[in-house]
Structures are given as C-alpha cells and as structure tokens.
C-alpha cells in the first residue's frame with residue numbers, strides 16, 4: 001500500500017499583541033524543526049491589532065465567537081493569567097484542541113509531566129521531575145527547577161527563576177527576573193513583581209514586590225466571566 005501523506009494541522013495563535021507576534025516566530029521555528037502544524041494566523045477581539053506590524057499571517061476572528069475545526073490546533077499567547085485561562089478554557093469547551101509551542105532552543109528534560117497549551121520560548125529550561133499544568137507560558141530564558149509544580153495558566157516572564165521543589169498555584173504571574181527560592185509556595189493568582197524574590201510563601205491573590213518579597217496589596221484578578 002502506498003504511504004499516505006499526513007496533512008499537517010493548522011496552528012492558530014490566540015492573541016495578536018506583542019507576545020502573540022513573538023510566539024508567531026517561535027511557532028514558525030518549531031514548525032521548521034518538525035512540529036506537525038503550519039502556522040495559520042491569529043484570533044483577537046481587536047481586528048486591527050496587527051495594523052502597523054507587517055506579519056505574513058492575519059487575524060482570523062475573535063476568540064469569543066470562533067468555531068474551532070478538527071484540523072486546527074491552538075495556543076494562547078496572552079500574558080495575564082486570568083484572561084488567558086478564561087479564553088483558553090472557553091475555546092476548549094467549544095472543542096478547540098490545544099498544542100504546545102516549544103522553541104527548538106528550549107531545553108526540556110525527559111522526566112517531566114507537561115500539560116497542553118504550553119509556550120516554551122527560546123532558551124527556556126525545564127529540568128527534571130517537574131509537573132506543569134495547562135496553558136503555562138515560560139518566556140525567554142525562564143527556568144523551572146527540579147520537582148517544581150506549576151499550576152494551570154501561570155505566566156513566567158523573561159529570566160524568571162523557579163527553583164527546586166517550588167509550588168506555584170493556578171494563574172500565578174512572575175514578572176521579569178523574578179525568583180522563587182527552593183520549597184516556596186505561591187498561591188493562586190498571586191503576582192510577583194519584576195526583579196522580586198520570594199523566600200517562603202505568598203498568599204493567593206496578593207501582589208509581592210522586592211527582595212525579599214513583601215506584600216504590596218491584595219490583587220483582584222480581572223473578572224473571569226467577562227469578555
């Protein structure tokens with residue numbers, strides 16, 4: 001019997017903002033390195049989000065109304081964890097199949113449990129025995145150390161350092177260059193400021209800044225039912 005050629009799926013990036021445009025490039029690099037999709041375009045509520053930014057792909061519609069097709073795969077390039085989870089889970093409930101965009105320079109050990117809808121940007125590292133939930137973003141040069149547990153929807157920005165045995169709850173946001181020291185626990189929807197260091201624990205929905213991290217205020221996540 002002749003070998004059947006498999007048609008690649010079409011990847012759709014949810015969010016056409018600055019990060020979405022970066023993810024477009026990372027996804028093209030992943031496709032060139034063998035990922036089984038081609039990069040199709042973006043979903044964004046703002047149909048003019050790409051105006052002024054020359055891109056080879058356009059906006060296909062809004063995430064709120066888009067009807068996912070069987071040959072499409074999705075990834076959510078939105079930084080704010082609540083909004084990311086709300087949109088990604090809404091699409092998933094309508095049948096969207098999420099995939100992982102892993103840049104060829106990302107280093108991922110062999111003994112990790114990874115969810116779906118991940119974005120692993122250039123030079124990011126996940127070492128060993130790490131559990132990563134769904135819709136987690138690890139931006140440029142971010143690292144997750146051994147035995148860490150990362151909840152759904154976390155956004156770990158550039159150069160973040162999640163060390164060994166750390167637990168991040170759902171929807172945690174780490175600003176650029178934030179560090180979380182070994183065994184520390186960060187509660188759901190907490191935000192750690194850029195350049196800040198968490199020593200022990202952070203309560204859910206709090207914003208922490210500084211070295212060592214001090215509570216700035218409670219954080220009221222954007223309404224997850226809205227939009």
Ligand SMILES: CC(C)(COP(=O)(O)OP(=O)(O)OC[C@H]1O[C@@H](n2cnc3c(N)ncnc32)[C@H](O)[C@@H]1OP(=O)(O)O)[C@@H](O)C(=O)NCCC(=O)NCCS
Pocket residue numbers: 079157158174175176191192193194195196207208209210216
């Ligand atoms: C921590 C953070 C979320 C707080 O945002 P916010 O609630 O809007 O807070 P504000 O900007 O009103 O700042 C409140 C105070 O905290 C201070 N502050 C804010 N972020 C800080 C940080 N990372 N380190 C030290 N101090 C900080 C501000 O100077 C301000 O101090 P003041 O009241 O004495 O003037 C935000 O400042 C931050 O660090 N975000 C990370 C951004 C990032 O890395 N993005 C990456 C993707 S581009």
